[in-house]
Amino acid sequence: MKVKICGITDVGAALAAVDSGADAIGFVFAKSKRKIDVVNARDIAAELPNDIMKVGVFVNETKEEIDRIGRVVGLTHVQLHGNESADFSKSLSLPVIKALGIEGKDSLEAIKEYPCEFLLLDGPKGKYQGGNGLSFDWNILNEQDLLGKKVILAGGLNEGNVLEAVRQVRPYMVDVSSGVETDGKKDLNKIKRFIDKVKRQS
Template sequence: MFVKVCGLSTPESVREAVKAGADAVGFVLTASPRVVSPGQVSSLLAEVPAGVSPIGVFRHEPVADAVAIARAAGLEWIQLHGQRTREDVATVHDAGMKLIRAVTMGAAPEEFEDWGEDLLLIDAAVPGSGEAWDYSSMAGLPVLQGRHWLLAGGLDPKNVGQATAVAHAWGVDVSSGVEASRGVKDLARIRAFVHAAKSDATV
């Protein structure tokens, strides 16, 4: 089970995610209670070893701006939320970067198709809200068969095992589910989430 812990902003939280076994760590570079600057990300990258992917998260920024900001932060991965196009995917790859394209569970059917992104992320209707949703609605969708995709939205240490089992997800992404308060990570919850996701993995 691939696990990404997102919205990290301190060396301690990055170290805890890495130590727990996270495969990727996310840094929010868009308006959010979890926002960090490119300079902060550059410093936090010192805590990310080889084999763990650091990812810059963007919402409504034009793709060219996201690429420039991610590059300034020293990142090679971008996660794009909001209304995106196949051309945006090509722009990220043309820049020599990898892409997680995020869609919400109620998106139009064509948005779930393979646009050439490296990973697809399927989120709750309101990304970042921490609200759980019907994860089982993703199970068995032909468009997802054989693809690497991440489940997100409302996940926490207690429900991640069941959620991934019913959704048949390849990986998970968590942020609010491992926080003590909005924007403040809880190290024990990070550790518990990664362990639960890895130990309960059924796919």
């Protein structure tokens, strides 16, 4: 089972996550309390091993800006959290992770429109498009056809519920941000415990 630590804003947390076994690091370039500037993200990404996924999170950004940030930072994947169309997704130069805020079964209909390999299923939208620390009813996925996509499960995950989430959904990857924070900052011990739990059971 793969693990993505999202909302990284400093090199110490990024390297601690990688040392603990993280497979992907997420940088938020959209409006968020975890938003990072391009130069800082570039400097952090430069310290990461080549085999680590470096994911840029965007919300309704222009193609030109996404491509520019991708080149400067050295991103490997683009995560789209807004209302981006399937054609927009296809126009990007990097592989796309399409994020969906799940309100109920009807939310999953949108996956049929997207020509992407990765589908990130997040909790309902709150103050921000994602990263609100809200989960959704994982049971609604039991009979859904996810069209062979690699599912990344996000939304309200933490060390207390991630094993149950994995058991129910069997995703390709789990994605955590607020669930490994203390007082709004990445907690290196929580990161390690979260990753250890996921890796031990997979």
